[in-house]
Amino acid sequence: MTTLIPTVSAEQLERDQCRANPATAAIWNLLDKVHDPEVPVLSLWDLGVLRNVEKQGNKITVTLTPTYSGCPAINTMAEDVQTALSSAGYNEVDIRNQLAPAWTTDWLSPQGRRKLREYGIAPPQHASSDKASLLTEEPVVPCPQCDSTNTVKISEFGSTACKALYKCKSCQEPFDYFKCL
Numbered sequence: 390m391t392t393l394i395p396t397v398s399a400e401q402l403e404r405d406q407c408r409a410n411p412a413t414a415a416i417w418n419l420l421d422k423v424h425d426p427e428v429p430v431l432s433l434w435d436l437g438v439l440r441n442v443e444k445q446g447n448k449i450t451v452t453l454t455p456t457y458s459g460c461p462a463i464n465t466m467a468e469d470v471q472t473a474l475s476s477a478g479y480n481e482v483d484i485r486n487q488l489a490p491a492w493t494t495d496w497l498s499p500q501g502r503r504k505l506r507e508y509g510i511a512p513p514q515h516a517s518s519d520k521a522s523l524l525t526e527e528p529v530v531p532c533p534q535c536d537s538t539n540t541v542k543i544s545e546f547g548s549t550a551c552k553a554l555y556k557c558k559s560c561q562e563p564f565d566y567f568k569c570l
Contacts, residue, residue: 400495404437413442416449416474423473426465427549430508433466437496440487448481449474454492456551456570494569506533511555511566530566532557542566 408417420439425431433439433453441452451470455463467484474482494513497505502512511533529538537559547554547565556563 398495400437400493401498404434404440404496404498407441413444416442416444416479419473419477420451420470423466423469426462426469428505428508428510430504431501433470435498435501435504437494437498437501438463438466438492439470446481447479448483449479450483450485452485452487454487454490454496456492458488492570494567497567505567509533509564510552511564513567513569528569530555532560532562533564534562535560 408414417434420442421432421434423433423439425433425436425438428436436456438453438455439451440454441450443450443452451474453463453466453470455466463486467486470484471482497512505512511530514528514530527542530540530542531538532540532555535557537557539558540555541558542553543556543563544554546552551570552565552567554563555566
C-alpha cells in the first residue's frame with residue numbers, strides 16, 4: 390500500500406484550483422501585480438487575502454478575506470484591486486469581503502513566506518508553536534538575517550499589530566515576526 394504525502398497544504402491546493410479556471414486566468418495574473426500596502430513585497434495572492442475571482446459576462450467579482458475583521462488595509466486593498474482592473478478595461482467590478490472562514494497565516498503562499506524572509510520579516514511558524522506561548526512557551530523564531538534561532542521577543546507588537554518585535558542575539562539585528570493566526 391502506497392501512502393501519498395501532500396506537498397502543498399489543503400488551503401494552497403484549494404487556492405490553486407480557484408486559479409485554474411481558464412476564463413479568469415488573465416485576471417488572476419493581472420491581480421498578481423496588486424501588493425499588500427503594509428508589506429509591499431507581498432502580492433494579495435501571496436498574503437492569501439485574494440480568495441476568488443469570478444467572471445459572468447463583463448462583470449468581475451473579486452473576493453477578499455481581510456487578515457482580521459478590523460484590518461485597516463482592506464479598503465486600500467479593495468481600491469488597488471479596483472484600480473488595477475479598471476486600468477485593464479474591466480469596468481464592472483464587484484469586490485466582496487468574506488469574513489468566514491477567517492484568514493489564517495496558513496494561507497500565505499510558499500513564495501510569500503520566502504519573500505517575507507528576504508524582506509527581513511520572519512515568516513509565521515506553525516500555528517501550534519504560537520499557541521504554545523499561551524502555556525508560557527515562546528516560539529523559536531529563526532532570524533531572517535542570519536537564520537540563528539538564538540532570538541528573543543522584545544515586544545508583542547512590531548511595526549503593525551500582526552507582527553511581534555524580536556532581536557537576534559547572534560547578529561544583534563532586531564526584526565519583525567509575522568505572528569501566526
